[in-house]
Amino acid sequence: MTAYKDLSKEELLELKSGLEAQFEEVKAKGLKLDMSRGKPSADQLNLSMGMMDTLTSGVDLTCEDGVDCRNYGGLDGIDEAKQLLADMMEVPKDNVIIFGNSSLNVMYDTVARAMTHGIMGSTPWCKLDKVKFLCPVPGYDRHFAITEHFGIEMINVPMTSTGPDMDMVEKLVSSDPAIKGIWCVPKYSNPQGITYSDETVFRFANLKPAAEDFRIFWDNAYCVHHLYEDKQDYLIEILMECKKAGNPDMVYKFSSTSKISFPGSGIAAMAASDANLEDIRSTMRVQTIGHDKVNQLRHVRFFGDIHGIVEHMKKHADILRPKFETVLEVLERELGGLEIGSWIAPRGGYFISFDALDGCAKAIVAKAKEAGVVMTGAGATFPYGKDPHDSNIRIAPSYPTPEELAVAAEVFVLSVKLASVDKILETK
Amino acid sequence: MTAYKDLSKEELLELKSGLEAQFEEVKAKGLKLDMSRGKPSADQLNLSMGMMDTLTSGVDLTCEDGVDCRNYGGLDGIDEAKQLLADMMEVPKDNVIIFGNSSLNVMYDTVARAMTHGIMGSTPWCKLDKVKFLCPVPGYDRHFAITEHFGIEMINVPMTSTGPDMDMVEKLVSSDPAIKGIWCVPKYSNPQGITYSDETVFRFANLKPAAEDFRIFWDNAYCVHHLYEDKQDYLIEILMECKKAGNPDMVYKFSSTSKISFPGSGIAAMAASDANLEDIRSTMRVQTIGHDKVNQLRHVRFFGDIHGIVEHMKKHADILRPKFETVLEVLERELGGLEIGSWIAPRGGYFISFDALDGCAKAIVAKAKEAGVVMTGAGATFPYGKDPHDSNIRIAPSYPTPEELAVAAEVFVLSVKLASVDKILETK
Structure with a gap:
């Protein structure tokens, strides 16, 4: 992989035209995907449905200390x-x-x-x-x-x-x-x-x-x-x-x-x-x-008790882990070595944070939206919604299905590439 | 019934000694009754236990508009x-x-x-x-x-x-x-x-x-x-x-x-x-x-729907009505004509408001407490807890059982009588 910044103007222009063709194809699919909020999926919510059966009309609702x-x-x-x-x-x-x-x-x-x-x-x-x-x-x-x-x-x-x-x-x-x-x-x-x-x-x-x-x-x-x-x-x-x-x-x-x-x-x-x-x-x-x-x-x-919570969280992890790994795999495969973005593979939580080239975050989010993928608004991770570098993007992989996520991640990296090429071209 | 204010000092003193004897008898019972807060009774809470069975693990929790x-x-x-x-x-x-x-x-x-x-x-x-x-x-x-x-x-x-x-x-x-x-x-x-x-x-x-x-x-x-x-x-x-x-x-x-x-x-x-x-x-x-x-x-x-609520409230009324009537009956029977207090028979809500002779509310509440009956604190019905006339007492009949309530009401009227006799004696 050659870093984008090391490409010549001609190489970048050729790359851009290829990426634009790819983008038009994706856009034509009319996707509607959402990676904007840290929202659990229906599968995860189903894990707790047993809770609905714990308190039924036949159950005594008195606490341990006798309070009703x-x-x-x-x-x-x-x-x-x-x-x-x-x-x-x-x-x-x-x-x-x-x-x-x-x-x-x-x-x-x-x-x-x-x-x-x-x-x-x-x-x-x-x-x-x-x-x-x-x-x-x-x-x-x-x-x-x-x-x-x-x-x-x-x-x-x-x-x-x-x-x-x-x-x-x-x-x-x-x-x-x-x-x-x-x-x-x-x-x-x-x-x-x-x-x-x-x-x-x-x-x-x-x-x-x-x-x-x-x-x-x-x-x-x-x-x-x-x-x-x-x-x-x-x-x-x-x-x-x-x-x-x-x-x-x-x-x-x-x-x-x-x-x-x-x-x-x-x-x-x-x-x-x-x-x-x-x-x-x-x-x-x-x-x-x-x-x-x-x-x-x-x-x-x-x-x-707390052990019950720990065991329960393993089930959440089993649902979330493949989603995180899907996104991380696409990021690594498509952006590794290009020097147009960095990210951390987290061991928990609900997000992957992506740092684009300075001045690219808004353009990337807009591009992804154009192709039907909603990301958290660029700047949202900063006070007053103002990212001084216009660089950080929050990716929330929890809500879409793994299949949707694979598609959404591809749209995202494509958007990153396009915005980055444009940004680098400005300096050539 | 002769109004207390029309009794002579001697009559009042004799009355007082009789009331005090009654009071000592009641006190000896070691009652623990609470008419202080507008708290529904367990019977009333049981009316809604069916609600616990409406959402079980097999039930779809999607709203009418499709929201999970x-x-x-x-x-x-x-x-x-x-x-x-x-x-x-x-x-x-x-x-x-x-x-x-x-x-x-x-x-x-x-x-x-x-x-x-x-x-x-x-x-x-x-x-x-x-x-x-x-x-x-x-x-x-x-x-x-x-x-x-x-x-x-x-x-x-x-x-x-x-x-x-x-x-x-x-x-x-x-x-x-x-x-x-x-x-x-x-x-x-x-x-x-x-x-x-x-x-x-x-x-x-x-x-x-x-x-x-x-x-x-x-x-x-x-x-x-x-x-x-x-x-x-x-x-x-x-x-x-x-x-x-x-x-x-x-x-x-x-x-x-x-x-x-x-x-x-x-x-x-x-x-x-x-x-x-x-x-x-x-x-x-x-x-x-x-x-x-x-x-x-x-x-x-x-x-x-709202009809369901209306029907449900009739069941609450069936439980509450006898309690209100018990208290009102005792008030009427024991205090009617004595001119030492007034009250309104409400058609709904959770309370009966009692207005004692000026300067008697605190003494009445203290007296009732002495005999094991907790009332809402005198003054509580006024800003800063300050009843300028020290007259108003809130009676909350919902929580005790009807049997407890009959006893509590008797204690209350006895407390009213005692405090009123003392107050009137001050002027004789």
């Missing part, structure tokens, strides 16, 4: 659901609150609460002139949407292969009291599939923030979402690390069963120090009488 | 749930958003959103020096807790037999731009069981607020919660009245199935104008990917 799950009460979750999610989040049961169906909603509420009421007695953020968040990039668009919604200034921090650039994080967090938080997806990160190294977690736990109300928003969305049984990433548990470092209150951990049971009907949880949880409960008491305990019990009765 | 209920999406609810709740709320389907399990949470979020983002482009309330709410009293403690939590100043408006004092509401709302809302439970109100008259609703719809972002928070929690088939209150539908009056955006309607299906696992809804709903959706898009659609579908499959 159907009635009011149970502000922060039923004990057995706390235990299940605590084990998944690797924290003590008493450091967990169970919420409704959406951890995103919990994160939104956490920021909203800080805006109107501050954190553990600090000044409400809405009373401050400026509030800033650090945003490791590329990252999760819905995180960035929350901070943007509340007018919080977002500062890009580059991701490395071991997590965010910690030199930059340390420097900014320790010097600027307006920096109140950082968005993290520490395991199988969205979109790169990177797991933060031990050193990165250690450095997070040992931050010396200028703001007393600085919090790490640790969205461990993919904590048990491995693709392989034998190749798994390990992440140091940060709540304990923070406690050891004398920063017990510095982190909010989030997780949910959205990509374990049902995306719309799972249960979400938050883990934090006693002081943080009491602060949160004081608002929750006003906000609701309690979340859906029947659904909490349904999850507990179906999974039993 | 189990997956992400469906921000504002599935169509068939909108239709069901719209019929219950007497509004068009397109004017409804379906939320999670708690209408209280929806109300909290509505105030929180106004604090941080304003309403339809208005200045966020957190940027204003002063925000005020009108609070018809007695009213619902959890409403008042929300506005108190956000530092909103609450102004008492007396309830009359036809709803809030509308002269006062009109005067305040039209003259003070800091008044941004009013809490209403317009049908079978909490705690009095009063339904707003046609004229009251008409006057609400025709308010001329000084604040463009003034909203009526219309919590129609008891819309189908009748106690009798033949004696029902009717409430004019306010969304349409507001539209007719040229105030289409002035009202937020709230409701839920909490006291229809399961208090912890029902579905909540909001109804408002297109412009209001679009304003709300613009925040919701950031806040969540969607609420629990499986539970929405479960409700639709169980109830079928």
